[in-house]
Amino acid sequence: MTRASTVSLRRPxxxxxxxxxxxxxxxxxxxxxxxxxxxxxxxxxSVYARLTRVIGPGPDRDxxxxxxxxxxxxxxRRFRGEARFSTFLHRxxxxxxxxxxxxxxxxxxRNEQVEAGQLEALIAPGASPEQRARQREELRRLFALLxxxxxKRRTAFVLVAVExxxxxxxxxxxxANPAAVKQRVLEARRELAVALDRVAEVRxx
Amino acid sequence: MNARDxxxxxxxxxxxxxxxxxxxxxxxHRARLTSAIEAALDSEDEDRRTRRRGAPYSPRSRRRWxxxxxxxxxxxxxxxVLRPHAQRPPAPMSxxxxxxxxxxxxxxxxxxLRPYQEPGRGAPAAEALVPSTSLVxxxxxxxxxxxxxxxxxxxxxxxxxxxxxxxxxxxxxxxLDGGRLLVDYHSEEGGTLRVRSPGAITxxxxxxxxxxxxxxxxxxxxxxxxxxxxxxxxGSAQVSAGRGWTSADxxxxxxxxxxxxxxxxxxxxxxxxxxxxxxxxxxxxPIDVAAPREPVRQPAADRASRADLDVLYAxxxxxxRERSLGEARRALETIATRDPRGxxxxxxxxxxxxxxxxxxxxxxxxxxxxxxxxxxxxxxxAETAAHxxxxxxxxxxxxxxxxxxxxxTAR
Numbered sequence: 313m314t315r316a317s318t319v320s321l322r323r324p325x326x327x328x329x330x331x332x333x334x335x336x337x338x339x340x341x342x343x344x345x346x347x348x349x350x351x352x353x354x355x356x357x358s359v360y361a362r363l364t365r366v367i368g369p370g371p372d373r374d375x376x377x378x379x380x381x382x383x384x385x386x387x388x389r390r391f392r393g394e395a396r397f398s399t400f401l402h403r404x405x406x407x408x409x410x411x412x413x414x415x416x417x418x419x420x421x422r423n424e425q426v427e428a429g430q431l432e433a434l435i436a437p438g439a440s441p442e443q444r445a446r447q448r449e450e451l452r453r454l455f456a457l458l459x460x461x462x463x464k465r466r467t468a469f470v471l472v473a474v475e476x477x478x479x480x481x482x483x484x485x486x487x488a489n490p491a492a493v494k495q496r497v498l499e500a501r502r503e504l505a506v507a508l509d510r511v512a513e514v515r516x517x
Numbered sequence: 518m519n520a521r522d523x524x525x526x527x528x529x530x531x532x533x534x535x536x537x538x539x540x541x542x543x544x545x546h547r548a549r550l551t552s553a554i555e556a557a558l559d560s561e562d563e564d565r566r567t568r569r570r571g572a573p574y575s576p577r578s579r580r581r582w583x584x585x586x587x588x589x590x591x592x593x594x595x596x597x598v599l600r601p602h603a604q605r606p607p608a609p610m611s612x613x614x615x616x617x618x619x620x621x622x623x624x625x626x627x628x629x630l631r632p633y634q635e636p637g638r639g640a641p642a643a644e645a646l647v648p649s650t651s652l653v654x655x656x657x658x659x660x661x662x663x664x665x666x667x668x669x670x671x672x673x674x675x676x677x678x679x680x681x682x683x684x685x686x687x688x689x690x691x692x693l694d695g696g697r698l699l700v701d702y703h704s705e706e707g708g709t710l711r712v713r714s715p716g717a718i719t720x721x722x723x724x725x726x727x728x729x730x731x732x733x734x735x736x737x738x739x740x741x742x743x744x745x746x747x748x749x750x751x752g753s754a755q756v757s758a759g760r761g762w763t764s765a766d767x768x769x770x771x772x773x774x775x776x777x778x779x780x781x782x783x784x785x786x787x788x789x790x791x792x793x794x795x796x797x798x799x800x801x802x803p804i805d806v807a808a809p810r811e812p813v814r815q816p817a818a819d820r821a822s823r824a825d826l827d828v829l830y831a832x833x834x835x836x837x838r839e840r841s842l843g844e845a846r847r848a849l850e851t852i853a854t855r856d857p858r859g860x861x862x863x864x865x866x867x868x869x870x871x872x873x874x875x876x877x878x879x880x881x882x883x884x885x886x887x888x889x890x891x892x893x894x895x896x897x898x899a900e901t902a903a904h905x906x907x908x909x910x911x912x913x914x915x916x917x918x919x920x921x922x923x924x925x926t927a928r
Contacts, residue, residue, distance in 0.1 A: 345558065345562075348558070349551075349555070352551075352554060353551065356542060356547065356550060356551070357541070357542055360540060360542050360550075361539075361540040361541070364538075364540035365535065365538075365540065369540070371768060371769060372769070374549070374550060374553065374760075375755065375757055375760065375769060377550055377553075377554070378550070378553045378554050378557050378757055379557075379757075381554045381557070381558075382554070382557045382558065382561060383835065385558055385561060386561065386835075407837075411834055418860060418864070418898075433540070433541070433543075433546075434538040434539060434540055435538070435539075436537070436539050450534060451534075451538060454531055454534055454535055457531060458531075469532075470535075473527070473528065473531075473532040474532050474535045474536050475536075476536075501523065501524050501527045502523070504527045504531055505523045505526060505527055508526065508527070508530060508531070
């Protein structure tokens with residue numbers, strides 16, 4: 313194996329990624345739209361994935377992704393580089409997601425019906441049609457369970473329990489202290505356990 | 518079951534399966550997303566350029582427009598006085614079922630639709646060129662008109678669009694009773710445009726969009742910018758560039774091809790006539806010059822005002838995200854003042870308290886929270902209100918620590 317092929321297959325290090333972000337942010341803040349396009353293309357997948365895990369696979373995700381990058385574009389000139397761009401970006405993602413969940417809870421947003429196709433997109437390829445149908449129903453049930461949680465607890469649960477982020481990293485993204493995040497996750501687990509019990513009770517009757 | 522067992526169960530039955538889900542974006546979806554983001558950025562850049570310019574047209578062009586407008590109004594007045602027969606009131610339009618729109622009396626009309634003659638068309642009836650408060654297109658036909666320098670619209674028949682009395686100076690309010698309405702609205706001079714159609718109210722700040730009356734409901738599609746729609750139940754949604762929305766199910770979807778083509782054609786049709794829509798003396802569009810008609814529906818002012826507050830709230834939220842806290846506070850204060858007993862007013866007060874706490878100003882937070890009804894009317898806000906009241910207690914008071922408050926409000 314040549315040295316070159318080893319290097320070409322390796323992902324850039326986080327430091328290199330951050331440096332490239334920094335370069336693109338500087339160019340985009342100076343009005344370079346192409347640099348901003350490169351920037352959002354680099355982060356589109358991670359934004360979409362996190363948004364999906366936090367709010368569920370509803371039909372509003374595309375609009376929210378658009379809203380997130382528009383907010384980033386507007387705020388870019390005020391970004392002073394005190395945190396990494398990815399941290400700055402994902403704070404906006406979580407703010408937008410929390411607002412969306414809040415609106416949905418207050419009944420101000422649309423009542424989102426998750427379609428089979430949107431759930432299907434979450435299933436890894438290779439499963440048989442029967443497995444896919446089962447997984448779709450399972451996902452629908454899981455996201456319905458998350459609806460029991462308040463936006464704050466839901467977001468903290470997704471970051472810490474599902475994405476396995478360290479508490480301090482989750483706290484930094486949520487603009488809260490780690491103890492408060494830990495408490496939210498604890499409460500979320502407690503509520504979800506109660507919800508699981510209720511589901512089991514209904515099934516048994 | 519102890520805490521460890523409980524956590525293990527939640528991990529096995531919820532967290533782990535969610536972790537395995539892979540929310541990936543395929544190439545087609547990525548293309549759609551990037552195109553929508555690009556459209557939003559284009560619109561944002563255009564807004565920035567407009568704000569920087571300050572005014573859409575040069576002073577000379579503006580003066581020419583003023584002369585044209587004065588001439589048009591004079592011609593309209595002359596026509597009303599000198600026409601041979603008394604004007605017949607038009608037959609009332611059938612009211613589509615479930616229409617949201619309410620038409621306040623329109624005397625005198627707040628704005629006039631100026632029919633627009635497309636180049637290359639035959640000679641119109643003389644009265645077809647007179648400014649009026651409504652525009653009619655028969656089935657399969659097309660009529661165009663402008664309102665001031667801000668609105669350029671195309672109506673595809675069969676249908677009628679009428680100008681209503683707007684609630685505030687500078688706003689424009691239209692009612693669509695049928696057909697498909699394509700609108701290019703420039704908001705540089707301020708004010709909003711509202712289109713009332715069956716089952717929907719569409720509020721616009723500046724954009725290119727379409728509203729289509731479909732039986733008892735409406736469909737809205739946005740080519741540029743962003744609009745806010747509201748349905749009969751008061752549910753609101755934001756529709757952004759490249760997306761459509763229907764009042765029947767409140768769902769958003771990509772714009773259908775036929776509507777996208779109609780919007781593109783509408784935009785292109787005006788491209789060479791940006792400021793002089795009525796300079797030709799001829800026209801063949803079947804434009805009905807009707808007297809202001811009697812209101813056929815009840816006003817829905819409260820719903821419209823709710824839509825305004827929603828727009829204002831969205832601005833406040835954007836300002837908070839961008840850390841423009843002064844702007845956010847002003848918008849939230851306006852909402853709290855205008856909707857003191859509604860859910861938006863309560864939510865605005867909570868956000869104001871949150872901002873005060875973020876500044877470390879507990880006294881201000883307490884003052885804001887004192888304005889909240891106790892208990893809050895919206896049960897969904899009760900937990901947040903309790904949490905903020907706890908955090909706003911004077912330093913040293915029991916439970917004022919952030920962590921304690923989180924625990925105390927957990928259940």
